[in-house]
Amino acid sequence: MNDTAPSPQAAEAALTTADGRPLAVALAEAQSRARRRAFLLVLPLLAFVLITFVAPIGQLLYRSFYNPAFSDNMPALVQWFKENPAGTEPDEGAFAALASDLKGLRANKTAGIVGTRINYDLPGSRSLFTKSARKSKKLEPPYREALLAIDEDWADPLLWRVMRTASSPWTASFYLAALDRSRDAEGNIIRVPEERQVYIKLFVRTLLLSALITLTTLVLGFPVAYLLATLPLRHSNLLMIFVLLPFWTSLLVRTTSWIVLLQSQGVINDILVALGLIGEDGRIQMIYNQTGTIVAMTHILLPFMILPLYSVMRPIDPSYVRAARSLGASSWTAFRRIYLPQTVPGIAAGALLVFILAVGYYITPALVGGSTGQLISNLIAFHMQKSLNWSLAAALAALLLGGVLILYWLYDRLIGIDNLKLG
Amino acid sequence: MAGQADEAFVEFDRVQKSYDGVTLVVKDLNLAMPKGEFLTMLGPSGSGKTTCLMMLAGFETATNGEIRLGGEEINDIPPHRRGIGMVFQNYALFPHMTVNENLSFPLEVRGMGKDEREAKVKRALDMVQMGEFGNRRPAQLSGGQQQRIALARALVFDPELVLMDEPLGALDKQLREHMQYEIKHLHENLGITVVYVTHDQSEALTMSDRVAVFNDGVIQQLATPSDLYERPENSFVAQFIGENNKLAGKVRSVDGETVTVELPGGATCRALAVNVGEPGSETLVSIRPERVIIGAAEDANSAEARVEELIYLGDHIRCRLNVYGNDEFIVKLPNSGIASQGLSVGESTTISWKTEDARALDPL
Structure with a gap:
């Protein structure tokens, strides 16, 4: 058949306007004005998003692998590392460079910055830098002995290994740290000691809790969405207001009301005690742990599941299920084979929305999560605000972003992004 | 089975x-x-x-x-x-x-x-x-x-x-x-x-x-x-199925299968007694448009009519008449080649129908 039919390219090439211009060119020209106008309309928003969203995020992510704190302030040592290949024993020249840099640190009052940077990779070394910089005025050759006299740790090969790594502002060490890894003196990637492995555990917990919360919102939200979609409009509008009510209440109020309900001296425990179901000393710990995080976040994220489900269910004609029933399917079969498959775009949209929101949720776990209900975002906030290790915070955030993007990609492969229906 | x-x-x-x-x-x-x-x-x-x-x-x-x-x-x-x-x-x-x-x-x-x-x-x-x-x-x-x-x-x-x-x-x-x-x-x-x-x-x-x-x-x-x-x-059925002319009137007398109906203006017509009450009660006489002919006929009901409208529909001509004050009375004239049987709007004519084609029914 292909042999006889004219090829589509040939047919297109043959098409021209009345005055002989190719049709495609004429069409593009005719539409360019409308396209320019459309672009101008979105330009303000585009600029806003670029300036306030893309640029800061890019800047922060940049920090996760670029940290010039050491390389900017230790020029002599950086020079020595450059001239001597990795594995060279630090000689007198190296210590001389170190001493000169330490004097510089003292003059510029930057010993803390450099110490902090090395401290990230080798905990406990910040004081080494501040102490040595303070005493650097009296340093005289031979520098090796002089520095070792200040602190024996200057001979530590691991310290030199870390300083060599830090001598380049480009570093993967924050990503290693974010994955509970570090390098040993030989430069091999090893796991950090058991008691310091926190991040991977927290990533896993975040993903598991988010998945669980997504599941509970689906289980709780599906019947509500179904009711909303099938009730007469008069009743469903009222019900819809109840679904939307949480949106009109402050997140903080909603979260704290869960504290009031769930705490060990709270409403639910009081009722259970009053009913004699539990003893006074058997009050159930329902908050400041994972349970608290799950309960509060399920409640808060529920509308994000119900609304996409509702928008998909509303237009599903009841005659589909009736048809299935008349064709011999029991009500369960009709639901499973006919109704449920048609709600998949809504389930997918709701699940994706809730999951992504849950993965990055911060305020609720911070308030009700205790120590076992913390999510990765709480730790990112901790590094941003308390430890001020922005590079590690950025590395954690980048990993989280990467993970979500992978899930998004998987979703696209499995369900198809064009199947998504948010409303 | x-x-x-x-x-x-x-x-x-x-x-x-x-x-x-x-x-x-x-x-x-x-x-x-x-x-x-x-x-x-x-x-x-x-x-x-x-x-x-x-x-x-x-x-x-x-x-x-x-x-x-x-x-x-x-x-x-x-x-x-x-x-x-x-x-x-x-x-x-x-x-x-x-x-x-x-x-x-x-x-x-x-x-x-x-x-x-x-x-x-x-x-x-x-x-x-x-x-x-x-x-x-x-x-x-x-x-x-x-x-x-x-x-x-x-x-x-x-x-x-x-x-x-x-x-x-x-x-x-x-x-x-x-x-x-x-x-x-x-x-x-x-x-x-x-x-x-x-x-x-x-x-x-x-x-x-x-x-x-x-x-x-x-x-x-x-x-x-x-x-x-x-x-x-x-x-209702007469009205709902097909086209139907209805003449409202009162039952004057019932004799066996047929009934005499008094129409407004004093004229009477005979119809089949299908669904009527006692003499004196209201009734509607129903006649299908294709059962009415223009002109007088033997052994049939006839009435004076004025032509209100003529609509050409190809295979037939739809003629709207005023009969006893009802100006929605329709007659279908088959298009047999003779131009609308010489009728023109505003003209008075006589129409007639057989007694068995008129059915006296309940008033709506």
């Missing part, structure tokens, strides 16, 4: 239905149909015909009364155990399944093996001339094609009773007429029993063995298409 031919296959026995507990949508419905019949429920919207169909299918419960299928009461049997095929107004083809999967569905839920399913699906598709469309999705089909698939799906599991809820409503006129004949032929070839719901009277007359005319929750008349048209039993 042959022995049951005379028994009612589908039976409504004093069925009532109310949605709100205040008003009855279906009032005291009694209906019996034998196996193999094509029965149409015809009526304006809100007359209760679709509710009846839904009660038969099992999607609505009867508030009172019994519905029987093949002699057994089915009030409490869920829809999927009734084994009734149904064609829906919007076809209700499952959008996430191909045509083959749609047709295979009723066979799958009955636990039929794969080979048997495929054979049955193929046969059903061939039956509606859609054999090549098995792998399409419903959205890739035109309205008429979807209609055929819906029909095939309702028939594929060999139900003895098929319900159709205004299945042709969404098609254009030409396709609708074509599908009417196809459904009629399928019914004849397969010997199935069909209950068909429509508000289109020509559809009802074309396809049905019998037509039940619904209004206000009550069957007004249950008769064959020709009886319904020729011998309507009340004014």
Whole structure:
């Protein structure tokens, strides 16, 4: 058949306007004005998003692998590392460079910055830098002995290994740290000691809790969405207001009301005690742990599941299920084979929305999560605000972003992004 | 099965239905149909015909009364155990399944093996001339094609009773007429029993063995298409089926089969006494437009008429007259080549009709 039919390219090439211009060119020209106008309309928003969203995020992510704190302030040592290949024993020249840099640190009052940077990779070394910089005025050759006299740790090969790594502002060490890894003196990637492995555990917990919360919102939200979609409009509008009510209440109020309900001296425990179901000393710990995080976040994220489900269910004609029933399917079969498959775009949209929101949720776990209900975002906030290790915070955030993007990609492969229906 | 031919296959026995507990949508419905019949429920919207169909299918419960299928009461049997095929107004083809999967569905839920399913699906598709469309999705089909698939799906599991809820409503006129004949032929070839719901009277007359005319929750008349048209039993049916001229008057006297009706202005006419009360009561005389002739005739009623309007319609000329103050009196003049029999607007003439073509019915 292909042999006889004219090829589509040939047919297109043959098409021209009345005055002989190719049709495609004429069409593009005719539409360019409308396209320019459309672009101008979105330009303000585009600029806003670029300036306030893309640029800061890019800047922060940049920090996760670029940290010039050491390389900017230790020029002599950086020079020595450059001239001597990795594995060279630090000689007198190296210590001389170190001493000169330490004097510089003292003059510029930057010993803390450099110490902090090395401290990230080798905990406990910040004081080494501040102490040595303070005493650097009296340093005289031979520098090796002089520095070792200040602190024996200057001979530590691991310290030199870390300083060599830090001598380049480009570093993967924050990503290693974010994955509970570090390098040993030989430069091999090893796991950090058991008691310091926190991040991977927290990533896993975040993903598991988010998945669980997504599941509970689906289980709780599906019947509500179904009711909303099938009730007469008069009743469903009222019900819809109840679904939307949480949106009109402050997140903080909603979260704290869960504290009031769930705490060990709270409403639910009081009722259970009053009913004699539990003893006074058997009050159930329902908050400041994972349970608290799950309960509060399920409640808060529920509308994000119900609304996409509702928008998909509303237009599903009841005659589909009736048809299935008349064709011999029991009500369960009709639901499973006919109704449920048609709600998949809504389930997918709701699940994706809730999951992504849950993965990055911060305020609720911070308030009700205790120590076992913390999510990765709480730790990112901790590094941003308390430890001020922005590079590690950025590395954690980048990993989280990467993970979500992978899930998004998987979703696209499995369900198809064009199947998504948010409303 | 042959022995049951005379028994009612589908039976409504004093069925009532109310949605709100205040008003009855279906009032005291009694209906019996034998196996193999094509029965149409015809009526304006809100007359209760679709509710009846839904009660038969099992999607609505009867508030009172019994519905029987093949002699057994089915009030409490869920829809999927009734084994009734149904064609829906919007076809209700499952959008996430191909045509083959749609047709295979009723066979799958009955636990039929794969080979048997495929054979049955193929046969059903061939039956509606859609054999090549098995792998399409419903959205890739035109309205008429979807209609055929819906029909095939309702028939594929060999139900003895098929319900159709205004299945042709969404098609254009030409396709609708074509599908009417196809459904009629399928019914004849397969010997199935069909209950068909429509508000289109020509559809009802074309396809049905019998037509039940619904209004206000009550069957007004249950008769064959020709009886319904020729011998309507009340004014609603006369009005609803086909075109109808009505002359309001009072019964002067009843003598046997016929009645003398006094029309406004003192004139009288004779009509068949179909549905009239005592002398002196109100009545409506119903005459079909094609049974009226222009000019006087022997042994017939005649009346003075003024021509109000003449409309040329190709095969006939529609003539609107004023008869005894009723200026909506229509006469159809066949286009026999003679130009509108010399009538012109504003002219006075005489019209006449036979007594047996005039039916005295209840006043509306």
